[in-house]
Amino acid sequence: MIEARHLRVLRAVALTGSFSAAARELGCTQPAVSQQMKALEQSTGTPLLVRTGREMRLTQAGTALVRHASGILAGLTAAEEEIAAIAGLRAGRVRLVSFPSGSSTLVPGALAQMRAAHPGTEISLVEAEPPRSVEMLRDGECEIALAFRYPDVRGADPAAGAEWEDLVVRPLLTDRLIGVVPEGHRLAGADRIGITDLAEEPWIAGCPRCRRHLVEVCESAGFTPRIDFATDDYPAVFGLVGAGLGVAVMPELALESVRPKGARTVPVEPVVHREIVALTLPDLARVPAVDAMLDKLAGTAGR
Amino acid sequence: MIEARHLRVLRAVALTGSFSAAARELGCTQPAVSQQMKALEQSTGTPLLVRTGREMRLTQAGTALVRHASGILAGLTAAEEEIAAIAGLRAGRVRLVSFPSGSSTLVPGALAQMRAAHPGTEISLVEAEPPRSVEMLRDGECEIALAFRYPDVRGADPAAGAEWEDLVVRPLLTDRLIGVVPEGHRLAGADRIGITDLAEEPWIAGCPRCRRHLVEVCESAGFTPRIDFATDDYPAVFGLVGAGLGVAVMPELALESVRPKGARTVPVEPVVHREIVALTLPDLARVPAVDAMLDKLAGTAGR
């Protein structure tokens, strides 16, 4: 079983023509070179070097091995360089999965920072809502999943925290839910409204996860919301609310990129927070490009 | 510094998808694989594997390394196979240097045997007289040198034995010198003649080495030969003797391939032996093709 170390030594010997010179070039002592060559000859089972006293020559097998060695060692250094490029952030790919309102706000800034700081890296983005995005992360389809979670409302959902316990959870920012009512609504001009003020209204809910949380919040406030519509699309929510079909709550982050046409936003009490986090696998968190991207995401979220 | 052993293990892990399966395939235990992979990740400085609990996946750096590994390991096995072919006599080159009367008698038979026994080997032949052929051997221009030597006549030539003391000397056969006289010579019909019978004759000597030995033999017999001609070419010796220009002695081996035209051969006393040997370097004697060729030479000489 030929080892790369043997080939490096053999090449040095073939190049310099002596054990001592090879040892100097390799930064070790001459007996070390001598032993390596003996070991290599033993592992190949045939003499590779001819010691004539004055000079060191290669046998036919030795020249054949040196001929192969150049290619093999070139392949090895190429591999090492590619790995080093990935480790040194001169290359590397990060596949990011984000939910829609995250990809429109957090991601672009972080992506720009990443591209500026490490031009060699490639960041790709796919949109998916949290349950699916975490699945993708576990299935190896991405390196980072942006997700969000709501705090336990009734303490009855231990799975919310346990769901990610084997993942690296990096908090990015916390936004809050804002009420959305039609322009002509009786509460449209209020400074703030209580959630119970909307108990009798028809609701327009968001994604399944948000919808479930909305129900929990309302139920802990004492009522069950009547949900007439559900859509992931925030402009659609505004459209529905603006058409007077109901009320809604919406993450503050979503407001940054959607114009509330025909609707008014009003802070809601009690304040409901939504925590936005970046998720990755423990091993992937140690990958430089992933780690750097997490930093950029956190940095973008911090501002 | 990536080692070939690491790549073999990594490839097995990537192929099987688990450490245990890789260990079974490699014929070692699972902790061994685990340690190897840890060492490899440490030497590359970046994670290569993602342990998700259920399955083992590669990171980008890992896939890059596996991609390189296939080429590197292919190169290594190719090198090992070529070496094994040389070691197993399915390939290999032996450059033979012989003196003329050897190459016309010993060499052809040995070469035919070698070709029959090991068709993959290549044997080349160059002619050179002993001092030069040994020099070629030492200079790496051949692997085997056929040479001859005469026993010490006066014990005054320690160099004759010392000349080859750092070489492997393989005796092939011993022939003897035969006297050559013109057909009409007074001793042409003798059963055998003493060397002193030729003390007053003009001599035709051979190569420098043979000539020197002739002088030594004659001087130890009590006279100094008068050498009128010297030539390496045995047919020329016969021609000169046949023309009555002198007498000569000649190795018995040379008579096999030269017709003694116009001259008669007569055994000479005291019998003078010439030892024909194959020379090689100690390291080269361990090269299978060289060793096999030495065997064939000895085998041919034995018959």
Added chain:
DNA sequence: GCCCTCCCCAAGGTGGCCTTATGCTCGCCG
């Protein structure tokens, strides 16, 4: 003839590698 270089050899110490044994987690199944 002396010296320098180069190689081999032997001995000692250190580190790596493999093994066995053990604990843990996860997924499966009765």
Added chain:
DNA sequence: CGGCGAGCATAAGGCCACCTTGGGGAGGGC
């Protein structure tokens, strides 16, 4: 829901490989 098997990590122990130091021998150059 608890048992169970598979798979990985870790720790400890033994062994081997490797490197270093020190000494000896041989060859070439001044």
